[in-house]
Each structure stands twice: as C-alpha cells, then as structure tokens.
Amino acid sequence: MNPPRLLHIAAFFDSCAFDGGSPQESGAAKKVLELLEQESSGVQLVHSVLKEIDYPRTPQKVKAAALQCIQSLEVPLQAEEIPHKKRIEAIIVGNGSREKMKxxxxxxxxxxxxxxxxxxxxxxxxxxxxxxxxxxxxSLKIVRPSELLDVIGCQF
Known part of the structure; x- marks a missing residue:
C-alpha cells in the first residue's frame, strides 16, 4: 500500500492539537504529524499559536513539537482583510465572551x-x-486530528 500523498493539504495546528486531549486524538495527532513530516510538507503553525506555546503551563513535549514546525510570519493586516477577520471573529465568538475567544x-x-x-x-x-x-x-475546515486522518485515508 502506498503512503498517503499530503502535498495538497495545507493544515495549520492549534496548540492543543499536539497532545490531542483524548488517547484517540493524541494517537491521531502523532500520526498526522509523522505523515506531514514524511511528506516534507511540514506541520504549519500560525504565529499567534506560537505565542500560546510560550505559556508557562504548556507541556514541554508540545513546546518541543512546535519548534519543529513551519511558522507563519506576522504580517500587517490589509484593509481588504478587515471584514474577513471581523466576520470570522463574530462566528467564533458567537454569544460568548469576546476576550476568551479572541x-x-x-x-x-x-x-x-x-x-x-x-x-x-x-x-x-x-x-x-x-x-x-x-x-x-x-475553503477552511476546522477538524480533529482523527478527522484529518480520515480525510487523507490513513488509519493508525
């Protein structure tokens, strides 16, 4: 069986995805990270997630994994991006606390x-x-590590 081809996948990881939460998601996260590294497409982190990685309570294994990732650069927001940022924020925050979800x-x-x-x-x-x-x-789907494995047709 040929290994899955991941070159068409652009996946960015939240800091909590590295340790997966449950044993199933932890195993899936580990497998996804391995597959992305094998494909040389690498694991990608947006620069805002990197700031979370520096929190004192972030597990050391998460910090170590994050250092191996491709990291986006902080680029000034363009005027045409502002409505998109506001709409995505409105969707994510919903009726919740803006400060908690920002x-x-x-x-x-x-x-x-x-x-x-x-x-x-x-x-x-x-x-x-x-x-x-x-x-x-x-274009953007928010998924669990196990769901990304399903997308790429891989079992762990």
Whole structure:
C-alpha cells in the first residue's frame, strides 16, 4: 500500500492539537504529524499559536513539537482583510465572551489568510463552529486530528 500523498493539504495546528486531549486524538495527532513530516510538507503553525506555546503551563513535549514546525510570519493586516477577520471573529465568538475567544478567532483567521484547508484542534468550542466557518470561507475546515486522518485515508 502506498503512503498517503499530503502535498495538497495545507493544515495549520492549534496548540492543543499536539497532545490531542483524548488517547484517540493524541494517537491521531502523532500520526498526522509523522505523515506531514514524511511528506516534507511540514506541520504549519500560525504565529499567534506560537505565542500560546510560550505559556508557562504548556507541556514541554508540545513546546518541543512546535519548534519543529513551519511558522507563519506576522504580517500587517490589509484593509481588504478587515471584514474577513471581523466576520470570522463574530462566528467564533458567537454569544460568548469576546476576550476568551479572541485568540482562537485570530488563529482561525490567520489559517484562512494563509490559505489553509484545515485548522486542526481538539477545542470543542472551535469544532462546533466548523460548518459555519466553512460556509463563510468556502475553503477552511476546522477538524480533529482523527478527522484529518480520515480525510487523507490513513488509519493508525
């Protein structure tokens, strides 16, 4: 059996996706990371996620994994991007607290801005917004690590 081809996949990872939450998602996250590294497409992180990685409570294994990733650069927001950022933030925040969800909305917006197909997370608050984000962007899906494995047709 040939290994899956991942060159067409642009997946950005949330910091929580590295350790997966549940044993199943942790195993899936590990497999996705291995596959992306084998394909040389690499694991991608938006620069806003890197700031979260520096939090003191972030596990050392997550910090180590993040250092191996391709990292986006912080680029000034363009005027034509402002409505997209505001709409994505409105979708992610919904009726919740803007302050609690602002960084998550930023991660999703930056994944969209960087032409990602997938934003990989185990954050249920973001996963609940996947359909609405996809409808708005017509390109970005918010998925669990196991769902990304399903997309690429791989079992672990």
């Amino acid at each position: 960084s998550d909305a930023e991660h999703v917006f930056l994944a969209f801005r960087n032409h990602a197909n997938y934003f990989v997370t185990v954050d249920n608050r973001l996963l609940k917004k996947s359909t609405e984000i996809y409808r708005y962007t017509d």
